[in-house]
Amino acid sequence: MTWFRRYRILVVVYSIGIFMGLREYSISQTRERPVDFLTGEGSVFTDVMIGVNPEDPDTDFLRAMRALSLADEEGFSELLEKALSAEIKHNELLLQFHAQHLLNQGAETEKINKALNRWHQNFPFSERVITVPFLTGPTTPYQAVLLEDALSKIPWIADSEFEPYIPDSSDGWRLRLMFRRGEAIDIGLLTDVPSWESLIPRD
Amino acid sequence: MFKTGYIINPRLDMVWFLGLPFVAVLAALGAQAWLPFVAVASINLWITIPHHYATWVRTYGMPEDWSRFKEQLVLGPIIIVAAAAAGMVWAPITLLIIVMAWDHQHSIMQQHGFSRIYDFKAGTGMSNTGRFDLTLHWILYSFMFLNAPMFRNLWIRELYKLEIPLSVQFVDILLLASRAVLAVFIPIYIWHLWKTLRNGESLNPIKYAFIGASYFLWYFAAWHTNSILLFAIAHRLMHGLQYIVMVYFFLQRKSDLGIFQPGFWSKVSGQGRLKWFLIGGGAYALVVQLLINRPLDEFGFGVVNFISYQAVPEFGLVGMDYISGYELFAQTMISAYALVHYYVDSFIWKVRDAKVQVGL
Numbered sequence: 001m002t003w004f005r006r007y008r009i010l011v012v013v014y015s016i017g018i019f020m021g022l023r024e025y026s027i028s029q030t031r032e033r034p035v036d037f038l039t040g041e042g043s044v045f046t047d048v049m050i051g052v053n054p055e056d057p058d059t060d061f062l063r064a065m066r067a068l069s070l071a072d073e074e075g076f077s078e079l080l081e082k083a084l085s086a087e088i089k090h091n092e093l094l095l096q097f098h099a100q101h102l103l104n105q106g107a108e109t110e111k112i113n114k115a116l117n118r119w120h121q122n123f124p125f126s127e128r129v130i131t132v133p134f135l136t137g138p139t140t141p142y143q144a145v146l147l148e149d150a151l152s153k154i155p156w157i158a159d160s161e162f163e164p165y166i167p168d169s170s171d172g173w174r175l176r177l178m179f180r181r182g183e184a185i186d187i188g189l190l191t192d193v194p195s196w197e198s199l200i201p202r203d
Numbered sequence: 204m205f206k207t208g209y210i211i212n213p214r215l216d217m218v219w220f221l222g223l224p225f226v227a228v229l230a231a232l233g234a235q236a237w238l239p240f241v242a243v244a245s246i247n248l249w250i251t252i253p254h255h256y257a258t259w260v261r262t263y264g265m266p267e268d269w270s271r272f273k274e275q276l277v278l279g280p281i282i283i284v285a286a287a288a289a290g291m292v293w294a295p296i297t298l299l300i301i302v303m304a305w306d307h308q309h310s311i312m313q314q315h316g317f318s319r320i321y322d323f324k325a326g327t328g329m330s331n332t333g334r335f336d337l338t339l340h341w342i343l344y345s346f347m348f349l350n351a352p353m354f355r356n357l358w359i360r361e362l363y364k365l366e367i368p369l370s371v372q373f374v375d376i377l378l379l380a381s382r383a384v385l386a387v388f389i390p391i392y393i394w395h396l397w398k399t400l401r402n403g404e405s406l407n408p409i410k411y412a413f414i415g416a417s418y419f420l421w422y423f424a425a426w427h428t429n430s431i432l433l434f435a436i437a438h439r440l441m442h443g444l445q446y447i448v449m450v451y452f453f454l455q456r457k458s459d460l461g462i463f464q465p466g467f468w469s470k471v472s473g474q475g476r477l478k479w480f481l482i483g484g485g486a487y488a489l490v491v492q493l494l495i496n497r498p499l500d501e502f503g504f505g506v507v508n509f510i511s512y513q514a515v516p517e518f519g520l521v522g523m524d525y526i527s528g529y530e531l532f533a534q535t536m537i538s539a540y541a542l543v544h545y546y547v548d549s550f551i552w553k554v555r556d557a558k559v560q561v562g563l
Contacts (some may be wrong), residue, residue, distance in 0.1 A: 006274070010282060014282075016304075017290070017298075020365065024365055028293075045368075053352045053374070056356060058258040089430055122350075123240060126496055181500070
């Protein structure tokens with residue numbers, strides 16, 4: 001009994017951990033990945049949060065994502081703006097989605113910059129990326145090197161990846177961007193150019 | 204009827220145990236208004252990590268405690284690290300839930316422990332007051348955890364991840380039950396106070412002021428905002444600082460008695476050694492941050508970014524990402540260490556110096 005008294009807290013924590021861990025492990029064997037609350041499969045969770053936390057901006061974000069999964073762009077924007085108006089800083093996904101959404105919608109550069117900088121001021125060490133769409137992309141290795149060089153000269157870009165949306169297709173390209181912290185982000189350096197070729201200096 | 208007793212003394216208790224929760228809330232409100240979310244990581248580095256260091260000094264650095272708890276101090280970390288590693292591989296959600304749950308239990312127990320010290324120092328309460336206090340802490344904290352919207356989001360989400368879906372009706376019943384438990388227990392606790400007085404024992408009003416101040420911080424931070432930032436900062440300030448203060452004065456008292464075997468603890472505590480205790484905590488946080496390969500900028504509250512490298516076209520250097528920047532920083536430090544060694548050796552080894560000659 002002395003042994004039990006000495007280690008009882010570890011015994012309790014271990015017992016709970018093993019019980020829960022076995023459940024989690026058995027669930028993970030039947031699913032490829034954990035529940036994604038921001039897609040349709042998180043809908044039941046969203047319903048419960050609407051019921052128990054109706055005024056919470058995180059709930060507005062869940063509602064926004066549900067609207068998006070139902071292709072309700074207007075509802076998505078409205079709910080996202082509502083969540084953002086609460087000035088919350090802790091929800092990185094919300095801040096990232098907002099910036100990406102503005103970018104996808106072709107919003108004003110100033111608005112996108114504000115959203116991107118808001119996200120990166122709160123999460124300066126984030127490794128999440130943002131995607132900029134382009135109609136065409138480099139088709140030869142030399143063009144790719146020129147583009148990479150041009151992008152490396154933009155102060156706030158730490159790393160980038162230019163790729164077609166569908167591998168081996170030329171139907172659309174996307175530029176994935178990683179951010180260098182401490183630098184003010186100006187997306188206009190990318191979005192104000194008519195094509196990816198315009199990024200490459202003529203000299 | 205009332206007898207006062209203090210953990211340290213009236214002045215310092217007023218600062219660290221009764222006033223700190225209010226100051227912590229103000230600081231957290233300021234952080235919420237003016238600082239980015241990364242401030243939580245900064246508070247973690249400045250307060251939470253050094254408060255772990257205080258534990259290591261109190262246990263591994265103190266021969267008396269080391270020999271008393273040797274088995275637990277050796278076996279405990281092995282068991283815990285093994286469980287954490289297994290959790291990371293096979294059940295990461297469980298590991299996260301266990302860490303969060305134990306953190307909450309630990310917070311309750313710390314405030315309960317301080318309450319017990321207040322009764323111990325004042326010689327107040329009855330033999331079963333500790334149990335009543337502990338139940339009060341559990342009920343008050345659980346009430347907050349279940350009812351505050353910020354926490355509701357957290358525990359409902361984690362249960363969903365474990366495929367334990369809860370309906371709105373179930374959550375409503377649970378919240379109603381928590382309110383009923385609170386409503387029933389408060390009169391029971393008051394009855395216990397009344398019984399304590401009737402038995403000729405006294406109450407320590409400072410203990411109740413302390414409990415009130417602690418729950419003011421938790422309840423205000425949990426309900427005032429939808430952001431975890433405010434709670435995280437206010438709670439970490441209170442929990443970490445009070446713990447560091449407690450450990451420091453505990454060690455100082457032992458040091459003043461002069462009857463305990465010296466060790467690392469006696470080098471960093473006792474009269475005039477506060478600065479070494481604090482420097483040790485800061486250095487420990489720095490080492491931990493480097494060990495886990497997290498950016499040193501996290502010390503800077505999102506305001507200071509001291510490893511950000513621009514392109515240097517004159518040297519053909521493009522701008523660097525964090526890893527390249529850190530490598531440059533490391534290379535700079537290696538060179539700087541060598542330069543400092545050259546500089547120091549240039550004046551400490553003068554054979555003509557009489558004081559140097561003594562050692563030759």
